[in-house]
Amino acid sequence: MQARRPTRPIYVGNEKTGIVQVGGGLPDSRGRKTTPAPVSVQTMTAGYTHDVDKCVAEIHKLHAAGADVVRVAVPEKKDTEALKEILNQTSVPIVADVHFHFKRALEAVEAGIHKIRLNPGNINDRDQVNAVIDACKERGIPIRVGVNEGSIIERRDKRKRMEELGRYFSDHKHGHLLAIMIAKLEEYLDIFHERDFHDVVISAKSMDPTLVIDAYTEISRRWDYPLHLGVTHAGPKETGTIRSVVALGTLLANGIGDTVRISYASDPVFEVEDAIEMLCCLGLRERVGAELIACPTCGRIQVDLFSLVDEVRKILSKDIDLPMKVAVMGCVVNGPGEAEGADVAVFAGDRRGIIYVQGERVATVPEEEILERLLAECRAFQDKVRRGEARLGEKNVAIIPPDPIGDLGSGMELIKQGRVQTLTVGRTT
């Protein structure tokens, strides 16, 4: 992991919502010293903004899922007219996503919005951009300049622009697109610089993760504004998550990126959950709640592990607040080694499971009782930690694999084949 790239910070929100700092490490626009803020997570509502009740309910849901900032689309005047009431009823910083009509930005500012997103691909009249900058400057509202590969390319003169800029970045896979994105940002940011406006965040999204990595890497070398990372139009959840995490994870590991939005065609609550999991995996956020370790299963499996893991995951997310490690392993052959760091673990066998708490075997139960007993042990262990009688990650006794014949009745084939050396190294209780 590379150290975070220092940027000028921006601040989103107010006393009521709490202020989310994005970026940092360089002096802010008032010349104050800053340190980098944790990488924040944002997402966007999927419903109509003018449907106030539904929009507010969706914002509450996304905030509860862990979104630090929520964006809403304001394509029509009736959407900006709804903002005042939405802001009254919510307590998370809200961003107005503005395309095509600069007046929507002015109306959103008037309503008290906490941040504006402008698209240089469709609001580029200098006077209109200046009007938005002036309104935001007066109220201390930051602006995201968000170029999207799909909307910045001037379709009418695409060929001409590609010829003009084709020599730049010619060694990159998408050199001409990268050149157009950077050129567009340079032109657009000049307007902001002329107005001495620096409460700016930049994004440069594409559906191609390699272009996203190249674009943000190049931008991070040219400007010291914080970066909002995202892959756009990433597709359905299954592939969209991977596209997003490949690009955003690579950039974050290189120290690039200050706020993230994972986006795909599904419920935005999942986007928030995936973004938080990505940050936890990269060590950029403290985990809240249990971390589930599970084996992928193989030909040695003798219980319905997928259903078990699914159930365990659902209940742990509700019942466990402490970042304990819980392992659900399909057998005793590799399970104990893989689950070594777990606080609570189960190793399944022939329709049975052996449960350990911090390395100590506490029970052997039939398959149908594994879920209930494992969760009971997790809850009891959480209570013990809360009472100060145990500490997370402190394994008292090494996890000893049970006898694959005597305890679980599995592994006979492996033993016959000579692939398991140690037969009896533990006893059931």
Ligand code: SF4
């Ligand atoms: S723990 Fe056992 S069942 Fe699961 S993948 Fe490893 S060897 Fe296969």
